Amino acid sequence: MAPLASERMLSRTIGRVGVLRLATRALATRVPIVGGNWKCNPKSAAELPELIANINSCDTSGCEVYVCPSPLHVALVQGKLTNGAVVAPQNCNFTGCGAYTGEMAVEQMKSMGISWVLIGHSERRGEFGLPTPAESSALLATKCKHAYENGFKVIYAIGEPLPVREKGISAVVAHCVEQLKPFKEMTLLDPDKIVLAYEPVWSIGTGVTASPKQAQETHAAIRAWLAKEVGKDTADRMRIQYGGSANAKNAPELSACPDVDGFLVGGASLKAEFKDIVSAVAKAKGQKRPMSKGV
Secondary structure, three states: OOHHHHHHHHHHHHHHHHHHHHHHHHHOOOOOEEEEEOOOOOOOHHHHHHHHHHHHOOOOOOOEEEEEOOHHHHHHHOOOOOOOOEEOOOOOOOOOOOOOOOOOOHHHHHHOOOOEEEEOOOOOOOOOOOOOOOOOHHHHHHHHHHHHHOOOEEEEEEOOOHHHHOOOHHHHHHHHHHHHHHHHHOOOOOOOOEEEEEOOHHHOOOOOOOOHHHHHHHHHHHHHHHHHHOOHHHHHHOOEEEEOOOOOOOHHHHHOOOOOOEEEEOHHHHOOOHHHHHHHHHHHHOOOOOOOOOO
16 A cells, blocks of 8 residues: 555544654654765865864764765774764775775775765766766665675765756655665665665755755655555664755754754864754754764
8 A cells, every 4th residue: 555545544543643653653763863974175184183073072872973084084084083973985886996996995994994885975976067977876776785795884865956856846756766776676775774865966065955844745755665665664764864055053943854864964064063963953853872882
């Protein structure tokens, strides 16, 4: 039965309050998670101690935290985080070590004590203007599989460009589903191993943020697709972050959305306000997580 039909049946049976309670129980299984993507920043390694201090100032008792340094800075950040936050490089290859000039292998990361990696960001899919073929979702699924085989957890970024958003929510969901299908076909949509980061491409770095309504309806639709195509347990436990000009000002309202489980933060992750974003989602979700070494 389609998720929307099931929801209507539940509403008739136990009422709107009952549906809310079921949603709250599902939410309780998802510890919020916030990532800071430093992209190709900072210009000088001398600026790293201040950025690392920003991450270490976060209260991670109610929210998992990761940071994505630029490739040249990964080794300078790894081992410097003191509050349970972890390093997640911005990309990886799918073949391991060897004659692969310019690539980063998860095997190399693993030897450094790293166990998370980000893949699929729109800027790796061709959005920063390089006249080369974009990374396909099929390629990214192959990367994810290789990362899993090496014991990694993966943050997988998905999202639509502005022309798709202008066609409406159905077109947005269809676009995101196409990015998820190769992962479904390779049985990679395991909420214990992967976090989805929904990033509307039109809002990344523009200062234009999706409204809470837009974010919630998109996250809910992605979750409904997961429930239908993969399974309700997967849908209930899958963490879906919002990305796209998230900052300390809009984080509280976005965090109140029941299907927004955290953020992938760009520009604001280079500022002291990053800790306020972490605090906002932890407060909204009301969770305390067991402390351990790393996320």
